[in-house]
Amino acid sequence: MSELLQEDDPATNENGPLVEVNGLKTYYDTGGLFGSNPVKAVDGVDFAIDRGETLGLVGESGSGKTTLGRTLVQLESATEGEVLFDGTDVTTLSGSDLKNWRREAQIVFQDPESSLNHRMTIGEIIREPLDVHDWPNFSVAVDDPEDRSVSVSGDGIRADPNESADITVELAGAGPSIAVRDALAMNADSVDVSVSEQSSSVSVSVSVAVSKAQLRRAHVRDLLETVGLREEHYYRYPHQFSGGQRQRVGIARSLALEPEFVVLDEPVSALDVSVQAKILNLLEDLQSEFGLTYLFIAHDLSVVRHICDRVAVMYLGHIMEIGETEELFQNPENPYTYSLLSAIPEPDPTADRERVTLRGTPPSPRDPPSGCPFSTRCPVKIRPEAFRDVDEHTWESVETLREILRERENREMGVRDHAKALLGLETGFEDFVDVAEEVFTRNGSLEAEGVATEGLDDSARIERALDDIDPVAREPLKETIELVLADKESRAHELLVETFESDCGEQSPEHHSVSDSGRTSYCHRHRSEFDDTAVAFDDLLSSAE
Amino acid sequence: MATPVSQTTTESPLLSVKNLQTSFFTDKETIRAVDRISFDIHRGETVGIVGESGSGKSVTARSIMGLVDSPGRIVGGSVQFSDVDTVERLAEEYPGQTIDLADIRAEHDPAALIEQLQSREADLSRLNGPGMADRDPVELVREGSVTMGDLVAGGYTDQLGITDEDAYIVRDADDGGFVDITGASEAAYRKIRGRGIAMIFQDPLTSLNPVYTVGNQIKEAIRLHQGLQGDEAHQEAIRLLEAVSIPDAHRRVDEYPHEFSGGMRQRAVIAMALACKPQLLICDEPTTALDVTIQAQILELLMEIQEERDLAIMFITHDMGVIAEIADQVNVMYSGELVEKAPVESVFGAPKHPYTQGLLESIPGRHPDEDRLRTIEGDVPTPNVKPTYCRFAPRCPKAFDACDVVHPVNVDVSEDVDDNHTAACLLYPEDLPESDAVEHHRKRGDGGDDQ
Ligand code: SF4
Numbered sequence: 001m002s003e004l005l006q007e008d009d010p011a012t013n014e015n016g017p018l019v020e021v022n023g024l025k026t027y028y029d030t031g032g033l034f035g036s037n038p039v040k041a042v043d044g045v046d047f048a049i050d051r052g053e054t055l056g057l058v059g060e061s062g063s064g065k066t067t068l069g070r071t072l073v074q075l076e077s078a079t080e081g082e083v084l085f086d087g088t089d090v091t092t093l094s095g096s097d098l099k100n101w102r103r104e105a106q107i108v109f110q111d112p113e114s115s116l117n118h119r120m121t122i123g124e125i126i127r128e129p130l131d132v133h134d135w136p137n138f139s140v141a142v143d144d145p146e147d148r149s150v151s152v153s154g155d156g157i158r159a160d161p162n163e164s165a166d167i168t169v170e171l172a173g174a175g176p177s178i179a180v181r182d183a184l185a186m187n188a189d190s191v192d193v194s195v196s197e198q199s200s201s202v203s204v205s206v207s208v209a210v211s212k213a214q215l216r217r218a219h220v221r222d223l224l225e226t227v228g229l230r231e232e233h234y235y236r237y238p239h240q241f242s243g244g245q246r247q248r249v250g251i252a253r254s255l256a257l258e259p260e261f262v263v264l265d266e267p268v269s270a271l272d273v274s275v276q277a278k279i280l281n282l283l284e285d286l287q288s289e290f291g292l293t294y295l296f297i298a299h300d301l302s303v304v305r306h307i308c309d310r311v312a313v314m315y316l317g318h319i320m321e322i323g324e325t326e327e328l329f330q331n332p333e334n335p336y337t338y339s340l341l342s343a344i345p346e347p348d349p350t351a352d353r354e355r356v357t358l359r360g361t362p363p364s365p366r367d368p369p370s371g372c373p374f375s376t377r378c379p380v381k382i383r384p385e386a387f388r389d390v391d392e393h394t395w396e397s398v399e400t401l402r403e404i405l406r407e408r409e410n411r412e413m414g415v416r417d418h419a420k421a422l423l424g425l426e427t428g429f430e431d432f433v434d435v436a437e438e439v440f441t442r443n444g445s446l447e448a449e450g451v452a453t454e455g456l457d458d459s460a461r462i463e464r465a466l467d468d469i470d471p472v473a474r475e476p477l478k479e480t481i482e483l484v485l486a487d488k489e490s491r492a493h494e495l496l497v498e499t500f501e502s503d504c505g506e507q508s509p510e511h512h513s514v515s516d517s518g519r520t521s522y523c524h525r526h527r528s529e530f531d532d533t534a535v536a537f538d539d540l541l542s543s544a545e
Numbered sequence: 546m547a548t549p550v551s552q553t554t555t556e557s558p559l560l561s562v563k564n565l566q567t568s569f570f571t572d573k574e575t576i577r578a579v580d581r582i583s584f585d586i587h588r589g590e591t592v593g594i595v596g597e598s599g600s601g602k603s604v605t606a607r608s609i610m611g612l613v614d615s616p617g618r619i620v621g622g623s624v625q626f627s628d629v630d631t632v633e634r635l636a637e638e639y640p641g642q643t644i645d646l647a648d649i650r651a652e653h654d655p656a657a658l659i660e661q662l663q664s665r666e667a668d669l670s671r672l673n674g675p676g677m678a679d680r681d682p683v684e685l686v687r688e689g690s691v692t693m694g695d696l697v698a699g700g701y702t703d704q705l706g707i708t709d710e711d712a713y714i715v716r717d718a719d720d721g722g723f724v725d726i727t728g729a730s731e732a733a734y735r736k737i738r739g740r741g742i743a744m745i746f747q748d749p750l751t752s753l754n755p756v757y758t759v760g761n762q763i764k765e766a767i768r769l770h771q772g773l774q775g776d777e778a779h780q781e782a783i784r785l786l787e788a789v790s791i792p793d794a795h796r797r798v799d800e801y802p803h804e805f806s807g808g809m810r811q812r813a814v815i816a817m818a819l820a821c822k823p824q825l826l827i828c829d830e831p832t833t834a835l836d837v838t839i840q841a842q843i844l845e846l847l848m849e850i851q852e853e854r855d856l857a858i859m860f861i862t863h864d865m866g867v868i869a870e871i872a873d874q875v876n877v878m879y880s881g882e883l884v885e886k887a888p889v890e891s892v893f894g895a896p897k898h899p900y901t902q903g904l905l906e907s908i909p910g911r912h913p914d915e916d917r918l919r920t921i922e923g924d925v926p927t928p929n930v931k932p933t934y935c936r937f938a939p940r941c942p943k944a945f946d947a948c949d950v951v952h953p954v955n956v957d958v959s960e961d962v963d964d965n966h967t968a969a970c971l972l973y974p975e976d977l978p979e980s981d982a983v984e985h986h987r988k989r990g991d992g993g994d995d996q
Pocket residue numbers: 334335336372373374375376378379380381382504509522523524525
């Protein structure tokens with residue numbers, strides 16, 4: 001391997017983390033719209049993955065989990081921050097250093113269908129990375145009792161001391177003894193070594209009698225067997241395979257270069273449950289056989305719970321919570337984790353839990369909310385002092401109204417709206433009294449509440465609709481609606497934010513340590529002055545009854 | 546004159562699928578994608594259909610909707626849709642293809658007709674599964690397994706020269722009658738789709754036209770199915786968008802599908818379906834492409850709408866968690882066949898078919914103390930021959946010799962009398978010794994022509 005990986009003392013590499021991520025950000029600029037904000041797919045994450053560990057990465061679409069996985073294997077370039085692999089920041093690698101490093105970090109994709117080239121045979125598909133990296137490189141380790149400086153020539157190159165060498169030459173006694181690594185399908189007889197020794201140096205010239213092509217074919221056949229396929233599959237095409245078999249091919253290919261770290265990007269999401277179980281078992285077997293370290297990206301939380309040692313929960317580019325799997329599942333500390341877990345349908349019709357259904361969809365990562373990323377949907381968002389005790393309906397109304405104004409403000413004005421505005425036509429705020437009615441009344445409209453609206457003017461309708469709202473909130477809400485009707489919708493939005501905002505929408509939370517095992521959660525609720533998550537949800541659920 | 550025997554169940558089903566068989570014909574082989582399945586759906590009920598890829602669950606839905614594409618076609622069985630409004634609308638339009646059951650009952654006795662058919666050695670498997678040849682006709686009629694409607698729907702009255710073979714609309718003053726939608730022409734199907742039966746697909750974009758606003762598409766459905774126009778239609782469209790919890794519907798109604806998120810689009814499609822005022826909603830993996838938090842919203846929405854409108858829902862999914870959450874009844878399909886059918890609690894609490902058992906066992910989390918997941922060996926076979934054996938036998942941990950030579954039929958396996966739990970496996974009925982159980986299947990499974 002390249003020299004830069006030798007800086008670390010090999011002895012310390014045994015324990016510490018294999019991958020360490022610090023302040024990582026990955027932004028995309030590909031909006032297409034001039035001057036638009038970048039997509040903040042990954043927006044500042046820190047974590048580490050220990051050797052041999054499986055870290056799960058869960059989150060909804062748009063959370064940035066796939067981008068994060070792709071950044072770790074350098075399929076995307078980081079905008080900021082570092083990814084230390086064995087102590088080396090791989091975001092700075094380029095050229096042959098990057099190519100060499102790529103052997104160590106591989107990725108398996110979700111869709112075995114589209115990730116395999118349909119014109120290649122299975123054998124060729126698995127073999128391709130071997131050809132690209134000119135595997136094997138016949139790295140030679142020379143074991144010299146006198147510790148002289150060694151040079152290697154001929155077919156071989158000098159081995160990186162951190163890596164297991166393909167060929168080991170031991171200089172002792174009568175002649176050199178030669179050993180070949182198991183992964184190569186040849187024995188020592190095929191290797192011819194000539195050694196010339198000087199007092200302070202040794203040069204070793206190696207010649208190998210077996211062709212690399214032959215070794216690669218044999219290696220591919222081994223891999224087929226390793227992943228549970230058969231040798232005769234070598235000459236078949238992907239379309240002749242089932243989804244599960246194709247995923248085995250994808251896995252075999254990712255293992256071809258004997259990586260240490262594999263990113264599994266939704267590897268079983270496209271598979272039926274009975275097939276999924278087999279692939280998960282295989283992945284676990286491979287991990288223990290080859291000492292692999294996994295980053296397992298998935299949206300299926302039951303799969304993650306089964307296979308991962310630790311889990312990181314992502315939302316809008318941030319890690320909301322990270323910690324040991326069982327602990328996190330049993331006792332989620334972050335409101336987002338809590339909500340996500342609550343949304344999973346349990347395969348047990350008798351389970352009757354209380355569900356929190358999140359409102360709306362995640363905001364665009366191009367325009368994330370200020371403060372906590374979850375603040376636009378958080379069911380237990382901290383309320384400002386003055387409104388702490390208003391009823392659920394009032395608080396919901398405030399949040400819904402904010403969401404509507406935020407949406408309308410962010411919405412790029414389409415051609416239609418421009419045309420309408422130019423012609424002096426209404427652009428959608430004219431019916432805001434209806435919206436106000438819908439938001440404030442408990443039943444969705446005054447009509448549904450049996451109120452005769454005939455003869456009521458706008459302000460009377462608004463007054464009437466506000467009857468369902470807690471008195472302390474009526475005044476600012478009324479003022480907001482009036483501002484909208486006066487065509488001052490940004491001022492209206494501001495007023496709403498000023499009045500009803502708390503730390504959640506104003507300050508980024510910190511990552512608080514929430515358990516002895518090192519779990520952390522990104523939420524203001526962990527500050528001592530607030531009720532913690534479980535208490536807040538209990539209150540919410542009991543008030544809904 | 547014999548009194549006609551009518552169904553004795555509490556309420557007759559809205560949709561009754563009987564021995565439905567849909568095959569795909571290619572040069573190489575005939576794939577029996579749906580192989581003689583039967584089940585009912587009642588109003589207000591959600592019937593889940595689960596199975597892995599290739600089990601035939603989507604083809605079942607498409608068969609009911611008349612959306613099977615060439616080279617596939619329905620080759621046997623019937624799908625009786627008992628919505629009075631649909632029956633009347635079609636009867637008016639196609640009087641020549643309408644049969645009035647009252648006329649037939651006045652002249653014929655169902656038991657006598659069965660007897661006649663038996664003496665002609667007619668194939669009776671389309672009636673209520675195989676094994677009818679030597680059942681007592683009077684008994685069959687009394688227990689309600691064969692009605693005059695079935696005789697008509699199965700084409701037996703044509704065979705006996707009593708009715709016209711093109712007729713598929715059956716009026717019945719007693720219980721509204723039904724339309725055997727497998728007999729409908731494309732033009733007639735268009736009258737059934739939407740207003741009778743609506744369907745929601747996995748990808749909402751298949752149902753939305755990108756060049757029209759969401760509102761216009763909903764208004765079009767409202768115009769067609771409710772006859773409302775102009776501002777009335779506009780207000781109704783907004784009301785429907787609100788009904789499916791789309792915030793700011795007043796604004797959204799003028800937006801295009803691409804301006805909606807995935808979850809919002811699926812809501813819009815549901816609103817469009819509701820605009821047609823359907824009696825039955827078929828949902829084919831409607832939440833599979835959505836995130837869990839959005840899936841939870843959509844499931845909640847469907848349950849609310851169902852309650853409000855007493856809607857019947859057929860819900861297809863491969864996700865056992867979703868089924869547990871939404872279904873009242875569950876049908877498990879394997880390789881084109883319906884292998885187990887039961888109320889949701891029984892399927893999860895006491896699964897009987899080894900395939901259902903295996904499927905549930907392989908879900909992560911069923912055995913938290915075990916490191917390895919349990920699996921089912923092998924793959925789902927393509928149903929390309931008529932089964933004279935159990936299609937699950939090559940993978941079944943409980944298979945025994947007979948499984949290779951006897952085709953199991955659905956038998957009652959209820960633990961509770963009201964369960965209506967059936968499974969197609971030679972291990973049942975459990976109270977019979979193995980050889981007798983096998984004999985039971987052999988007897989009921991023989992005969993039955995192949996189409
Ligand atoms: S910081 Fe506030 S909005 Fe964010 S998760 Fe915590 S309580 Fe919810």
